[in-house]
Structures are given as structure tokens and as C-alpha cells.
Amino acid sequence: MSQIRTFLAGASTMASALAAVFVLTGAREPLKHERFDEITVGRINIVEPDGTKRMVISSKAQFPGDFLQGKENARPDRANVAGMLFINDEGTENGGLIQRGTLSADGKVSSGLSLTFDRFRQDQALQLLNHDSEAHQQTAIKINDVPYYQVTSMEDVRGFSAEAKKLPPGEQQAYYQKLSEQGRLSKNRIWLGNTGDKGASLQLKDARGRVRMMLLVSADGKAEIQMLDEAGKVSKTISPASRD
Numbered sequence: 001m002s003q004i005r006t007f008l009a010g011a012s013t014m015a016s017a018l019a020a021v022f023v024l025t026g027a028r029e030p031l032k033h034e035r036f037d038e039i040t041v042g043r044i045n046i047v048e049p050d051g052t053k054r055m056v057i058s059s060k061a062q063f064p065g066d067f068l069q070g071k072e073n074a075r076p077d078r079a080n081v082a083g084m085l086f087i088n089d090e091g092t093e094n095g096g097l098i099q100r101g102t103l104s105a106d107g108k109v110s111s112g113l114s115l116t117f118d119r120f121r122q123d124q125a126l127q128l129l130n131h132d133s134e135a136h137q138q139t140a141i142k143i144n145d146v147p148y149y150q151v152t153s154m155e156d157v158r159g160f161s162a163e164a165k166k167l168p169p170g171e172q173q174a175y176y177q178k179l180s181e182q183g184r185l186s187k188n189r190i191w192l193g194n195t196g197d198k199g200a201s202l203q204l205k206d207a208r209g210r211v212r213m214m215l216l217v218s219a220d221g222k223a224e225i226q227m228l229d230e231a232g233k234v235s236k237t238i239s240p241a242s243r244d
Contacts, residue, residue: 056085060100067093068121068154094118101132108134121149123157123186140193144186145207152184160185180208206230 043062046055056064060082065075070091083098095118101111111132116124127142160179164172179185187209192202198219203211214226224239 052089052091053087055087058082058084066154067091088120092121094120095124119146119149121154122146122152123154136196138194138196140191142188143190144188145209146186147184156184 043056043058045053046057047053052070053067058064060080063078063082064085065073065078067073067085067087068091078098080102081098081100083096085096086094088094095116097113097115099113101109103109109132111130113130115128117126119125123144123146124142125144125146127144128140129142130139131137160176164175167175176185180187187205187207189205189207189209190203191205194200200217202215204213206212210228210230211232212228214228216226217223222239224237226234227236227238229235
């Protein structure tokens with residue numbers, strides 16, 4: 001009997017030790033529901049049960065690169081932004097909200113916000129943006145035609161940029177023009193926003209990204225509709241002063 005008591009006492013001690021280890025290491029069943037009045041974090045990863053990221057909310061210090069089929073790629077151009085990334089079922093980024101705003105020592109403002117929705121495995125199909133600087137404040141909505149990912153992948157886009165940099169400056173525009181004619185580049189189709197001269201405009205563009213119609217209101221309140229030809233020349237203007 002004493003041997004049994006000794007065994008049970010040892011087993012109890014071992015169980016207590018294991019319980020302490022589980023508590024200290026966090027090895028326990030995940031909590032299903034928690035409520036907080038306030039939480040302060042640098043980054044939150046929203047994940048599926050299999051670990052696939054579906055949303056990332058992050059500070060500037062911990063902001064990720066982009067995601068393609070579960071793999072994260074470096075994005076040095078995002079080093080100064082904070083915000084949120086949307087990620088689809090396969091682990092590919094499909095939009096997000098990024099924002100930044102700084103005031104330099106010499107008093108210059110550099111601020112911006114962009115909310116985007118991407119085409120599958122591709123880039124921005126819809127963008128709401130605001131950019132603010134000492135020189136100009138721009139707010140706009142952009143709707144783009146984006147190539148199907150099997151026509152132009154994001155890897156292709158990075159490759160286009162690398163190839164263009166190998167060419168003399170005078171040949172780079174022709175290189176991109178050829179890609180555009182092949183339907184391999186994104187093209188802006190609709191642009192709605194303010195203009196550099198404090199006016200407002202709605203630009204409607206053809207499949208090659210050329211402006212064919214504009215609705216304009218100037219800073220002094222003058223309103224008109226412009227129709228443009230393929231070369232970008234105004235072929236007709238409709239205004240309150242027009243007779244036909």
C-alpha cells in the first residue's frame with residue numbers, strides 16, 4: 001500500500017509540473033472568445049485555421065511586403081507606411097489600405113492615403129487616393145483595366161521594369177509602348193478628381209488609355225465637356241456658351 005501511495009504522490013507531482021509548463025509556455029487550448037476594452041499592438045495577423053494569412057493590420061515598423069500564393073516578397077517602397085493588407089484564399093494580396101503622413105524639420109508636409117482593390121494575382125483595378133504636399137493636394141478615384149494574370153503576372157511586371165532600366169533613356173518609352181499595344185500593361189480608364197489648377201475633372205479613356213472625353217469645372221466655376229481625338233486633340237467642346 002505504501003508503494004501505491006508513493007506512486008500516486010509522484011504522479012501527482014509530475015502532473016502539477018506538466019501543468020505549470022503548459023501554462024508558462026502557452027501550450028493550451030486556444031481561447032474561443034475574449035473581450036478587451038483596449039489593446040495595443042504593433043501588428044495583427046488574421047489567419048485561417050491552416051495558418052493562411054487573410055488580413056494584416058500593422059504599424060510602419062512591422063509592415064510586411066506583399067504576398068503571392070502564400071509567399072511574402074520584399075517591398076522597400078512600403079517602408080514608410082502603416083495600414084492594412086487584404087489577402088485572398090490562396091494567400092495572395094488583393095488590396096489594402098495604406099497611409100502615411102510626415103512633417104519634416106523644415107516644415108514640409110508629405111502625406112498620403114490609398115485604398116485599393118486588386119485583380120486576382122494582379123494589381124490595382126480600383127483605387128481611392130489622397131496625396132498632400134506643399135506643392136499640391138490631390139484626391140481622386142481611379143478605375144483601371146488590368147491584364148489577366150496569365151497574360152501578365154506580377155513577376156512579369158517586375159521583369160518589365162528591370163528590362164527597361166537596361167535600355168537607354170530614349171528607348172524606354174518605346175519599350176513600354178510596345179508592351180501596352182500587346183495588352184500587357186494596366187491602363188487607367190476612368191479618373192475622377194481635382195486638378196493641379198484647383199479645378200475638378202472626370203476623364204473617360206479608351207482601351208488604350210487615351211483620354212477621349214472630359215467633364216471639367218475650373219477653379220473659377222467655368223464648366224465644359226471636351227471630346228478628344230486619338231491624338232489627344234480637342235475635337236469638340238460643349239459649354240454653357242455653346243450654340244450646338
